[in-house]
Amino acid sequence: MKIETYLFGAVDIDPEKIITFPNGLVGFESCKRYTLVQEEGAGTGFTLQSIDDPALAFQIVDPTTLGFNYELALTDAESALLQSPAAEDVAVMQVLYKKEGEGKAAIAPNLRAPLLINLQAKLGLQKVMETCRPNVTLSNLASAV
Secondary structure, three states, X not given: OEEXXXXXXXXXXXXXXXEEOOOOEOOEOXXXXXXXXXXXXXXXXXXXXXXXXXXXXXXXXOHHHHOEEOOOOOOHHHHHHOOOOOHHHEEEEEEEEEEEEOOEEEEEEOXXXXXXXXOOOOEEEEOOOOOOOOEEOOOOOOOOO
């Protein structure tokens, strides 16, 4: 299946790899179908490309690459939406956004609304949390502690 994208132009995608977010994402509830695109040399980041809107794409990363570990409890509704996956079948990802302040722009992760993706069923949801208490792992591999 070929789709047009704003960032990558025409891209061939496998229909089996379409991830459906039944509730959409916050602010983009009408866009429900996405695919992951990874450019060569992009490291651990991905682009979550909307199939429903070619101009819509999000940069996402595995939070562990940024030193964050989530311990999340799913509600019954969230578990049902993801088809009650085993923990090892769920990928947790963070959406990156452009943060501007003090005359500088920076890229920051959205800690309070991670994406949960059932890798087997290709279903996802954005879990918006009132409070965020991530388990932060800080390491400095350049010096001994």
